[in-house]
Amino acid sequence: AYFDYDKSDIRADARETLTKNADVMKRVFGLDPGASFTVEGHCDERGSAEYNLGLGGRGATAAKEFLTQLGVSADKLCTISYGKERPTCT
Numbered sequence: 001a002y003f004d005y006d007k008s009d010i011r012a013d014a015r016e017t018l019t020k021n022a023d024v025m026k027r028v029f030g031l032d033p034g035a036s037f038t039v040e041g042h043c044d045e046r047g048s049a050e051y052n053l054g055l056g057g058r059g060a061t062a063a064k065e066f067l068t069q070l071g072v073s074a075d076k077l078c079t080i081s082y083g084k085e086r087p088t089c090t
Helices: 012-031 049-069
Strands: 037-042 077-083
Touching (some): 012 049
């Protein structure tokens, strides 16, 4: 799921992606009740390392909250922010 610049609001395209992810997660939990997932927050190179850790954390938390609204168990999800240290793209 991607976010607009300097935002952590779930966009329409991210809703679609996360809804598909939630369906897969629920199937996995049905097959393996002990499974868990990590929701990662990544940022680009703009902004300070500290700011991007916070921004990535807000995005990961927003994604987790959206997934839980779709019925994914919150205790099966954890979040982590990599900020700009591990960007998914440049």
